[in-house]
Amino acid sequence: MHGLVAVDLHVIWQQVFHPDSILFRTLWATVYISVAAQTAGVLLGLLAALARMSRFAPLRWMSGVYVWIFRGTPVLVQIFYVYFAFSWPTLRFGFWTITDAAIAGTIALSINEGAYMREIIRAGIDSVDKGQMEAAKSVGMTYGLAMRRIILPQAARVIVPPLGNEFNNMMKTTSLLFTIGVFELFAFSQQNYSRYFIADYFLAIAVWYLMLTTIWAFIQAYIERRLAVSERGDELSFRERLQAAWNPVTSWARGGGG
Amino acid sequence: MSESGLGSTEPPRSGAGMYGAGAEIVMRAEDVHKSFGRLHVLKGVSLEMTKGETVCIIGPSGSGKTTFIRCINHLEKIDSGRIEVNGHLIGYREHNGKLVEDSERSIARQRTEIGMVFQRFNLFPHKTALENVIEAPVHVLRTPKEQAVGLGKALLERVGLADKLDTYPGKLSGGQQQRVAIARALAMGPALMLFDEATSALDPETIGEVLAVMEELARAGTTMIVVTHEMGFARQAANRVVMMDDGQIIEEGPPEHFFEAPEHERTKQFLSKIL
Numbered sequence: 001m002h003g004l005v006a007v008d009l010h011v012i013w014q015q016v017f018h019p020d021s022i023l024f025r026t027l028w029a030t031v032y033i034s035v036a037a038q039t040a041g042v043l044l045g046l047l048a049a050l051a052r053m054s055r056f057a058p059l060r061w062m063s064g065v066y067v068w069i070f071r072g073t074p075v076l077v078q079i080f081y082v083y084f085a086f087s088w089p090t091l092r093f094g095f096w097t098i099t100d101a102a103i104a105g106t107i108a109l110s111i112n113e114g115a116y117m118r119e120i121i122r123a124g125i126d127s128v129d130k131g132q133m134e135a136a137k138s139v140g141m142t143y144g145l146a147m148r149r150i151i152l153p154q155a156a157r158v159i160v161p162p163l164g165n166e167f168n169n170m171m172k173t174t175s176l177l178f179t180i181g182v183f184e185l186f187a188f189s190q191q192n193y194s195r196y197f198i199a200d201y202f203l204a205i206a207v208w209y210l211m212l213t214t215i216w217a218f219i220q221a222y223i224e225r226r227l228a229v230s231e232r233g234d235e236l237s238f239r240e241r242l243q244a245a246w247n248p249v250t251s252w253a254r255g256g257g258g
Numbered sequence: 259m260s261e262s263g264l265g266s267t268e269p270p271r272s273g274a275g276m277y278g279a280g281a282e283i284v285m286r287a288e289d290v291h292k293s294f295g296r297l298h299v300l301k302g303v304s305l306e307m308t309k310g311e312t313v314c315i316i317g318p319s320g321s322g323k324t325t326f327i328r329c330i331n332h333l334e335k336i337d338s339g340r341i342e343v344n345g346h347l348i349g350y351r352e353h354n355g356k357l358v359e360d361s362e363r364s365i366a367r368q369r370t371e372i373g374m375v376f377q378r379f380n381l382f383p384h385k386t387a388l389e390n391v392i393e394a395p396v397h398v399l400r401t402p403k404e405q406a407v408g409l410g411k412a413l414l415e416r417v418g419l420a421d422k423l424d425t426y427p428g429k430l431s432g433g434q435q436q437r438v439a440i441a442r443a444l445a446m447g448p449a450l451m452l453f454d455e456a457t458s459a460l461d462p463e464t465i466g467e468v469l470a471v472m473e474e475l476a477r478a479g480t481t482m483i484v485v486t487h488e489m490g491f492a493r494q495a496a497n498r499v500v501m502m503d504d505g506q507i508i509e510e511g512p513p514e515h516f517f518e519a520p521e522h523e524r525t526k527q528f529l530s531k532i533l
Contacts, residue, residue, distance in 0.1 A: 134333055135380035135439075139394035139446055140370035142362055149397060153384050 008200040015204035026188035027208060033106050033184065034171045040110035041170075042163065045117025050147075052122055063118065070115035075108070076176055082108035083180045105177035113170060120162045124155035157227045164220035168213050175209075185209065282309040283345075284450050284481045285330065290339035292325055299325045301505035302339070307450070307483065312476040314492040314513075315485045317502035318528060323485045326502070327452045330483070331372040332365050344371050344449045370398060373443030373451040377458050379435045381427040387414060387438045388423040391445045399446065406445075413441040417471050433464025437471055444475075451475070451482040458487065489533055493517055501525045 015023060051063040070078065088100035128151050136146035175186035185208060189201040285307040292300040299322045307313055315323045328334040330341055332349035340357070341348040346368050350357040360368075382390050391410035395401040401409070414420055417437035427435050436456060443451060453472065457465045469491050476482060476495040486492060492499050492513055499516045501509040501524075509522040517533070520526050 129380070131376060131378055131380035132382065135374075135376060135382070137333065137366070138331055138369055138372070138374035138376075139442065140366050140398040141394065142366045145397060149393065150382055154382075 007203065008198055011198055011200040012204045012207065015201065016207050023185075023188055023208075026183055026185045029102065029182065029184040030171065030174050030186075031212070033102060033109070033174050033177065033182070034167065037106045037109035037113060037174070038167045038170045040106075041113025041117050041166075042121075044110060044114025045121050048114060048118035049121040049125060052118065053125070067115045067118055070112050075112045075173065076179065078112055079105055079108040079176060079180060082111075099182065101177070101181045105174075105180055105182050109170065109173065109177075113166065116166060117163070120159055120166070121155070124157075124159035125151060127158045128154045160220070160224055160227055164216070164223075167220075168216055171212050171216070172209060283307070284309050284311075284343065285483070286342045287326075287330070288340050290326065290329060290341060291337045292322075292329060292334060293337055299505050300329070300336075303502075303505070303507055304339075305500065305507065307481060309449075309481055310479040311481055311497045312495055313483050313498045313500055314496040315483060315500045315502055316487070316489070316492060316528070321502040322505040323502050324454050327374075327454055327483055327485055330450070330452060331369050331374055333374075335359070343368065346371070366398075370394075370446050371449045373446060373448035375436070375439050375443055375451070375453045375456045377455040379427070379432070379439045379459075381435050381439055381442070383427050386424045386426055387419060387430070387441075390427070390438055391442045394442070395445050409445060410441070413444050414438070416444075416474075417441050418467070431464055432460045433467045436460065436464075436468045440468075440471055440475075449481060451480055453482060453484040453486070455485050455487070487532065489517070489529075501528070503528070 019027075048063045048066055051059040054060055054063075083101060083104035086104070088103045090100045091098040091103070132150055132154065133146055136150040137143075141149070174182075174184055177184055178187040178190060181187075185205050189205040192201040193199060283306055285305070287303055287305045290300050290303045291298070301322075303322070303326055305313070315326070317323050325334055329336050330343065330348065335349060340350070347357075347360075348368055349360055349365055351360050351364070352358075382393065385393060388407065388410050391413055392401075392403075392406040395406040395409065396403055411420070411423060414423060417440055419434060419437055419441070422430060422434060422438075427438065430438065440456075456472070457468050460468060465488070469488060472482075472484065472491065473495045484491070484496070494513075496513050498510060499513050500507055501516070501520075501522065503524050509516075509520065509525045516525070517529070520529055
């Protein structure tokens with residue numbers, strides 16, 4: 001049968017609806033590496049954005065050099081360099097092992113992501129009216145407090161949509177870590193392919209990636225709705241908020257997309 | 259800077275009781291200079307205010323009125339001279355007889371004594387009216403939340419917005435937003451209130467409600483500096499009117515003096531255009 005059918009539905013069915021524990025392990029690796037690298041990337045991007053706006057010139061230069069280098073070179077090169085140039089520990093928490101490659105890969109992705117997040121966060125901060133900082137200062141807030149309580153919550157409205165796209169990208173980019181030996185989703189399919197020569201393993205994990213990005217699209221839409229509440233100046237009841245969160249789901253089902 | 263004419267050297271003609279011995283000086287500006295690049299905006303401004311006084315600053319646009327009150331809470335850095343509020347030097351500290359710019363933290367602390375109301379309100383749009391008012395008491399002064407909420411409700415009631423506690427600024431009219439902004443500034447219990455053309459960005463029909471709140475504050479003995487083009491307000495609520503032109507105070511006195519017998523040629527010219 002194999003040679004006749006272009007798509008081996010059995011493999012896909014098996015891997016999608018009856019995944020084994022190995023697939024789950026690799027799926028988990030993809031998820032936790034994405035979340036960790038994105039979180040660290042946002043924090044690095046925030047630091048770099050604040051450095052970029054600093055009154056202290058060397059900080060501004062450092063921020064500029066950082067973005068220049070990490071946006072200007074391939075992420076794969078960065079991953080290889082970080083992994084092979086330093087020695088990383090392997091961490092064990094009971095059943096859960098984080099290999100040295102996973103640590104190096106996560107760090108490389110974080111640093112790379114931070115360079116992209118810096119511009120996104122800076123644009124968000126710039127989008128907040130200058131009068132907001134003055135008003136915050138006039139009631140006695142320091143720069144840090146004003147940033148945290150007044151500026152960043154407003155900047156979040158502008159930051160979240162592109163941040164969501166970055167995370168979507170991140171989940172897919174983690175597949176590059178297969179090249180340094182991280183056992184994640186793509187490595188799983190690659191391993192099975194080289195054992196059985198059935199290309200449908202790639203199709204099966206494509207379905208898994210698609211599920212991850214689709215779930216994320218829902219979460220992102222929910223966050224964006226919630227942030228839009230204060231922008232509209234509405235006071236929504238809990239029920240209305242639920243409805244608002246549901247709307248993107250139904251509009252997606254009608255073919256609207258995330 | 260003796261060319262400031264009548265300036266601060268001549269005692270005002272009425273309200274002199276306020277200048278009697280023991281009158282508490284809330285704000286003292288001495289020979290304040292400020293330039294933006296090559297543009298010399300303040301050319302030696304001196305002004306003293308006693309507790310409970312309402313001073314209106316009038317003058318053509320570009321005369322430095324707004325810059326001057328922005329210097330009072332150090333939103334603009336002065337180039338020379340000195341400004342004291344409640345006896346504290348603003349923005350600077352004295353170090354071996356020289357003035358050194360103060361740390362961010364102590365500038366922030368000084369600003370808690372100075373309330374500011376902006377032309378464009380600058381309410382925090384992601385917070386309700388009540389949250390706007392209690393934000394700084396809770397996070398700057400560390401007032402317990404329940405106490406701050408009580409204070410916030412009382413202040414919003416005072417400005418006539420008791421029914422808008424949970425409304426976001428986006429749902430309020432300009433006049434309502436500006437009254438929330440006044441309550442927000444008052445919540446810090448400032449020794450001095452600054453109003454920077456607080457009614458200039460408002461629809462004509464909502465100007466009145468904001469002016470009414472400001473007049474009530476003035477009557478209640480709030481020490482306030484009001485930069486305004488509202489001559490009606492200056493006439494009714496001010497203890498003293500100050501005329502600025504080209505970065506200097508060219509004339510000051512009680513409102514009657516101003517609106518009945520201005521002395522300076524430039525003041526006459528300005529008032530004839532505006533009244």
